[in-house]
Amino acid sequence: MMRFQSYFNTAISLIQGYNGSQPLVHYLKAYFAQEKKHGAKDRKYISHLCYSYYRLGHALKELSVKDRLKIALFFAEKAPGYWSGLYKPDWVKNWNEQLEQRIAFVEQLYPVFSIQHIYPWKEEISAGIDIPALSIGEFTQPDLFIRIRPGFENVVRSKLKDAEIAFQELSEATLALPNGTKLDNVLEIDQEAVIQDLNSQRVRLLFPVLEGSNLRVWDCCAASGGKSILTYDHLKQDFSLTVSDARNSILHNLKQRFSRAGIERYESFIADLSVSTFAFNGEPYDLVICDAPCTGSGTWSRTPEQLAFFSTDKITLYTTLQRKISQNVAKAVKPGGYLMYITCSLFRRENEEIVKQLLEENDTLELVMQQLMTGYHQKSDTMFAALLKRKV
The missing domain is CATH 3.40.50.150 (Vaccinia Virus protein VP39)
Structure with a gap:
């Protein structure tokens, strides 16, 4: 518990010091390069907290960083897991796997909150975009997609299977993989397959x-x-x-x-x-x-x-x-x-x-x-x- 409270406190400090002038990935990388005490798992959890915080977009900006981070993590995780000690019992009780139910719980606690406040520019959005669905989707990390180049369909699939890398086939040429999958040592990138959304x-x-x-x-x-x-x-x-x-x-x-x-x-x-x-x-x-x-x-x-x-x-x-x-x-x-x-x-x-x-x-x-x-x-x-x- 103490370790995850430390992660939470570190994330708050990092968020308070970040002004958006550089990509978050570079900001975090510079911090971790200076603070050698953080191991791989530490970096993973702290980064996850920071990214989760910014997924709240423009919602509940009147709250403190601490309270917004708790709400953001509540939305980003399907279950409390290691984070349960940071929350009151009613939060843990309402930590349902369905994000929509977690959103409904926060709406009860904060009547001023709406999921659509994450993207508050309704008049600017292109026709055909479902703003509530867009806002809910913000809490799901996108997949990594590759496009197999002509003639390499069998080669790419075989290499991924040999490396025991899970993938979903969306078409003959398009595969979806978990975000963060390392492919440089598995595929000849750009020759056999292109990383492309x-x-x-x-x-x-x-x-x-x-x-x-x-x-x-x-x-x-x-x-x-x-x-x-x-x-x-x-x-x-x-x-x-x-x-x-x-x-x-x-x-x-x-x-x-x-x-x-x-x-x-x-x-x-x-x-x-x-x-x-x-x-x-x-x-x-x-x-x-x-x-x-x-x-x-x-x-x-x-x-x-x-x-x-x-x-x-x-x-x-x-x-x-x-x-x-x-x-x-x-x-x-x-x-x-x-x-x-x-x-x-x-x-x-x-x-x-x-x-x-x-x-x-x-x-x-x-x-x-x-x-x-x-x-x-x-x-x-x-x-x-x-x-x-x-x-x-």
């Missing part, structure tokens, strides 16, 4: 059918290159690939990843697509993939500290970037070609409204389809994707 993989369902020879594809906000590798595997035909990003370091890392993935023929360039001075003068593309910088709100169950420190001013910041980038790259789509706009955002201003503005300001573009792929029922991220076509 479930809905990020499902974006391929919106990919257009491209016909003809000398096809040209531009991944304009390439980042880690996941969408490029997905496109490479999906098209199953020769095409000319171009990637760009505003950061040289990103393109350097991308070069190494493409090498592992066996992608040798491509062009790359550095460009800030958000500036008004950017002008596209090259040969137009059959497909432009714009995985735009965004709030990342669809991934906050993995990084709950971003939820807790979020303000809607950031939506305005990102929509300014998204509007400029999407308008600039739309000019690079050839007649009959496609623009795919993607975010991992929950917010309509970053999703539907950007698409609406694109259509209003480009009368040669038409919407083929758009889809919000929610992840909170599947222990995955939420993604938004829209496919637009330039009229011939």
Whole structure:
């Protein structure tokens, strides 16, 4: 009991000293590097407490850190276990395996509480998102998803079974594994399988059918290159690939990843697509993939500290970037070609409204389809994707 009380007290101290200016994982790593007294189990429990705390988002902010942490842990754990000594008997008695019943108990104790207060921006949320379900999903750690690359289906499954790593088959190419599963010494990452969230993989369902020879594809906000590798595997035909990003370091890392993935023929360039001075003068593309910088709100169950420190001013910041980038790259789509706009955002201003503005300001573009792929029922991220076509 004393050990878990110590974990609890340490977590409170860490939370009180954290301001959200750096990822929580880096903050905790720096603390543990300095405090060598904490072993592997200590680090695990303390980190779990901190992450659980931030999963409360913006709910019950009027309470003390201690009280909020108790509520957050009550939601995060299916049973009291080692933590029972921290709670009064009525809490332990009501510690039901069903999260909804634990929520109901807290609502009785704190009438001002609503699970929807975790995400208090109802007017900003994209249509189709169930805010109570989204908030409840915040207390479930997402899975680790891999996409098996073509030709390696049997190899990957065999290696995972030999290593006694449990996995769930969602499709021939998509597997779900427990979060935190170590794969580097089991699989040839990027060659045999790509680590990629479930809905990020499902974006391929919106990919257009491209016909003809000398096809040209531009991944304009390439980042880690996941969408490029997905496109490479999906098209199953020769095409000319171009990637760009505003950061040289990103393109350097991308070069190494493409090498592992066996992608040798491509062009790359550095460009800030958000500036008004950017002008596209090259040969137009059959497909432009714009995985735009965004709030990342669809991934906050993995990084709950971003939820807790979020303000809607950031939506305005990102929509300014998204509007400029999407308008600039739309000019690079050839007649009959496609623009795919993607975010991992929950917010309509970053999703539907950007698409609406694109259509209003480009009368040669038409919407083929758009889809919000929610992840909170599947222990995955939420993604938004829209496919637009330039009229011939």
